[in-house]
Amino acid sequence: MTNTRNIETNTNLSSPLGARGSLDVRGLTIDAKNVDFYYSEFHALKNINFEVSKNEVVALIGPSGCGKSTFLRLLNRMNDLIPGTRMTGSVLIDGEDIYAPNIHVDELRKEVGMVFQKPNPFPKSIFENVAYGLRVNGIKDKTFIEERVIESIKSAALWDEVKDKLNKSAFALSGGQQQRLCIARALAISPKVVLMDEPASALDPISTAKIEDLIHELKKDYTIIIVTHNMQQASRVSDKTAYFYLGELIEFDKTTTIFTNPKEHSTQNYVTGRFG
């Protein structure tokens, strides 16, 4: 695995939360307390309490419209971009309230990276796609950028496929390769949490398997929250699974428990495909 953490330390790529001297990487958790979220009058999330330990992979599952993607976007404040939304409660990352007034959203998103459903590479070369986050964060050291780009591409299990064409357009890559490039781009700025919103839903089975293998590798260094509609994918990649329904977190437990003996009848009906 990568030594991106060391590189970060050496070059003082500052942590937005750590800059305030309060981050303890080893103790990182996501801790959402009493979270309610509204799209104008629509009550999308209801009293969510959700805690994730460092290096865990957590799958968010539930039928369309249940609030899982809304909750995912709360974790890096992507919902701030939607007019008319409102949140109550608190979301703590490593003990810091990410909705506190003194938190800079741009800085937060360096800590909490995101990979979307469809691969969205920039119209740039493969190399520049990964280097982009570093450059916009003011890093100019070419050697460092090159090292970080290579490490990130390797971490995203893409290196062997692109090492000879780093200067080619990212659009020349297949869908699966583009998605792994987007993951490399997210990793380049050394986030602590990676959010994935159905990262493999647009990919073929081989590419999906590569993304899932990648998630297993990345959990050594990152905490990963993944939204998926694919039950088998949730059961394959995650340590814990959270089942959402109608804006409520119905059940949150070890993935093995959710898929062998869920406590809630509603969860059982959903995972067995009887509704949803």
Next chain:
Amino acid sequence: MIHLEQELVALKQDVTEMWKLVISQVSNAGEAILTFDKELAKKVSLREKKVDAYELKIDRLCENIIALYQPVAVDLRFVLAVLKINSNLERIADFAYGISGVLIANPSVILDAEIITETNLRLMIDQVTKMLTQGLEAFENEKSDIASAIFSEDYQVDEINKSAARIVADYIQKNPDRAFECLHLFSTFRRLERIGDHCANIAEEIFFFIDAKVLKHSPRD
């Protein structure tokens, strides 16, 4: 009803049919040995192949369901339990076949009515048949409390077997010329005792399927 549910219902139907066949095999084998009815014993022997065919069919259905539908939670527990129940039922049918085989292979064997009564052979046959029937009822109705009685009944079957061993040993000492027949009688008890054990295994699988409890290798209350 989703497609998986339809497959599970069909699987349950096959297991139920196999179960009823196995109950009749045990019952007929027992009746054959009690009444020295060689024709009934042959009937048991002939129907053994049908049990084997059910076993293969149910194994194949389970494999297909796992491969095609990837069942989880209660559905997965059901398929896993069925796989093991299937195997236990087939073994029970093998024992019934073995009991009937004693008569077929040794047509001249006639057991002393007195020792049959004294050893409680009929009670043991009735007991294991009852255990099998209770297992089926628990499985069909998905009620583990019905299955729980099987554990204490298995204990009773074990006790009858132990007692029968002593009685048969005494009988052989007194009637050494009947030792050959007595060995066949004792092998029947041994098979019935094993049937009781398989019924208890099945009850464990019913608990696993319905209540998600693993009772294997743990004290049974």
